[in-house]
Amino acid sequence: MQHKIIETEDVVIRFAGDSGDGMQLTGTLFADASALYGNEISTFPDYPAEIRAPQGTVSGVSGFQVHIGSVKINTPGDFCDVLVAMNPAALKANVKWAKPTATIIVDADTFDEKGIQRAGYATQDPIAELNIQDRNLILAPITTLTKESLKDSGLDNKSILRCKNMFTLGMCFFIFNKSLDYTYEYLEKKFKKKPNLIAPNKKVLFDGYNYASNIHAIADTYLVEPAKQEKGTYRNINGNQATAWGLLAASEKSGLPLFCGSYPITPATAILEELAIYKNLGAKTVQAEDEIAGICTAIGAAYAGNLAVTTTSGPGLSLKSEALGLAQITELPLVIVDVQRSGPSTGIPTKTEQTDLNQALYGRNGECPIAVIASHSPSHCFDAAFYAAKYAVEHMMPVILLSEGFLGNGSEPWKIPSMKDYPEIIPPVIKSSEGAFQPYQRDPETFARKWALPGTAGLEHRVGGLEKNTAGVISSDPQNHEKMCAERAEKVSRLANYIPDIQVIGEESGEVLVVGWGGTFGHLFTAVSTLQAEGKSVSLAHFDFINPLPKNSAEVFSKFKKIIVCELNSGQFADYLRAKLPQFKYEQLNKVQGQPFIVKEVIDAVNNIL
């Protein structure tokens, strides 16, 4: 049988298996190979909290979805065209994400009595039970074939079984007409120190490819041509890496050494890990004894003149609350990165949400407004982190940068920028003072105070959590306290004079304005583009700057008959907008499931109010 090559603009593939099956790596390698080929990509890891949940159970299923395209790709895709399920549990948990027309590849060897039972099927016939017997199902004996492929490799049985994912990847490369070269190179690099693993992994990848080509069960393969991208050099980047690199970029531009004090927490840990690598760019990392020490070491470093950062996720931000107040009242520059996850409390730690907005805006004692910025895509994390640091330093205040698990772990191709195109960061460091130094004297424009670094003769002064007057002397004078609170708030408000206006995507007036913030950008953009293509009067305003809001927000809102605020929480941004811009009525689309939007959900919600 000659298979047919379907040329298509985009396809979605979802890899699912046991959390020990290496699905995250398989997915990443597939994404990287696609990106290097020139496809647009967007990825979405969907994994359990347990490192190794009970084998074969639904709770232990780890998934990784890749969306590749010859056109601009903005989301990891709602439903997949190809589903790879390495065991019965993975099939059970993921079949709902497969399109009716999808090709479903399963490792048939795992569908034995034990495997089926562990996955919690009611019958011994999962295929019938899931009602997928008429779907394009490929029952491949992946375990057996992997063992056969590697029987002469000299590897032990356990090591051989670990290569199942490479066999599967090989099959997928055939289905998507992809070259194996990039993955060969990767394996050579990865196993440089264990060279005996290079050849077996390459062989099993190659055998998987050939198996898929030989079985004739695969009627169609897909060809996604390289995307027409802007000229330039590209790389893949995930959000956590981009955040770390954005901070390094700010360190370079400001001339301030980077200091990161953090405590490991999912899904933010990778930022600390990434910064720990780049000591060559002057980054100092302290893995603190707890979240509080993370922010407090950073506050100390800020006082001493470093570009100080602490990275965390929701529960960690809760623990840092008191210290955030200290950073605010001492008016020290500090970037707090919160890679949000599902809450409250431990919640669903590996799942994405936007439920920390209220905490970021309000979660402190006293009058304590803090600037809040959000990243909206994996690569945008770079710019968001850069500007969070720029504003923190130049305005002498803490800035909270909200990222999300979805962004932190997701990746996309990124046209590599040049640092010469980024603005300078000018720390308001003071070297000497005429007359007695007044620590809380403010710049008349920004309201930022001066940064007097320890070691500067003549500028000895005290800061602290107690209210002070402009001269830096403790004061419980009622009028002074009110004035200082107002000035600190005014400093945050005045940031609005320095941030860009909000840009409307689509017509600047019309029926419905979709409003979003953060990591929902790709889904909202795709939904709005789809609606616009249908001729509907819908535009998008996506906020990167939350506190303060861009100055033109009200003007933008006023041009639309209806506004719908879409977010992955119960309406926190909508409520914030009601408080800040009460003259408008806000419809809402909310989702609190630990999962990103599905584009169709957004389209339906907009259609409902059109």
Next chain:
Amino acid sequence: MKYTAQDFKSNQEVRWCPGCGDHAVISSLHRALPDVCEQLGLSKENLVVVSGIGCSSRLPYYMNTFGFHSIHGRATAISTGIKVANPDLSVWQATGDGDSMAIGGNHFIHAIRRNVDLNIILFNNQIYGLTKGQYSPTSKLGAITKTSPYGTVERPFTPGALVLGARGTFFARSLDSEIKLNQEIFIEAAKHKGTSVVEMLVNCVIFNDGAHSIISDRENRADRTIVLKHGEKMIFGKNKDKGIILDGQGLKVVTIGENGVTEDDILVHDAHCESAGIHNMLVDMKYPDFPVALGVIRDVKAATYDEAVKDQVIEVTGKSNIKSVDELLHSGATWEVK
């Protein structure tokens, strides 16, 4: 030109209660710092004094240096950040028994474990003073306070044992009123590279008056305390006739000239001994069985965290090909779109 004590005094009015032991400690510090600066080649602007919350944590306001009065328990973490960010600074910290042993216990032990080069003055008055009289983690078992009207049922910490348990490299103890000894200890603490913890037994005249008087009263002090000096015999007492010997696996107080004990039998204090065995016994000596040990009890060399962090940055920088963010952005797998 050598600084004077006056150079380190700020123009702020000192607001501790009259008779509070903290006055004597800060006075000792003001007097010690000119020598510290001279011996270590430091300028005043290179000194940073950090504190948490509590009576003693007001200390930075009374110092004419850079200062950071932070939040309860967290001073040690803030000091760590300052020192790592700029290892050239001389970082001092004022903390109390509540601040460092209770709410800030975690940061305290981890700074010591890492051996960050800090000088921590631990004001131990065995009470919460600023909140007006509740028991602390160092209050004696049975102490009657506002939150323990029938006496505490908690065993207290011995701060020195906690420091040594956290692998501390420097521990000293003194009494608030021992101004001269305090100065000597502060100078030794400053010279020590690593976390120096100086426990100051201070008196809270309002809420815990006389907490240490059983050992600190002038008439008995010589008999009930022993000032340890490295390389010197552990001899104490008004008549300098008592000493400490090793007896089996423990220490024992003996009188020289009685039962055939001669001065040769008395232990010589070795603050630099790597093993903390004897140091543990010394910090744990309590009246009436033993004199309470004062002076520098432990002072051993070990790599400091702040220097190690700095050295690693230098080492990795030397080896790496990536020298700028532009190079970083282009590192790894990239592709061209033409």
